[in-house]
Amino acid sequence: MADKKNLSKDVLSAVNKKTGKAISESEVKKLASGVTAETMQSEAELKKLIKQVSAMAKVPVSDQTISDIVKAVKASGMNMSNMETIMKLMMKK
DSSP: OHHHHHHHHHHHHHHHHHHOOOOOHHHHHHHHTTOOHHHHHOHHHHHHHHHHHHHHHTOOOOHHHHHHHHHHHHHHTTOHHHHHHHHHHHHHO
8 A cells, every 4th residue: 555655645746846836635635536437437527637637737738638648548447557657648748
């Protein structure tokens, strides 16, 4: 479980560093609490989630990037190692 916790903090740190914005762990937890398995299967719900994260980070995300993220999430099968890879790809955009 410790690895998962470190990954979460590492991702949050990477997002804050990349965006130059301070996003709190509590903000992320609040948003994440509403995410379900159905959210990850629904293209409309995924797009809504991406837009919420974008607004929270105050970082605009183009429609093309949103589509790319949706495709990557759907293709990943939601495996944690795949999600880590997706996060790393998103950080490069």
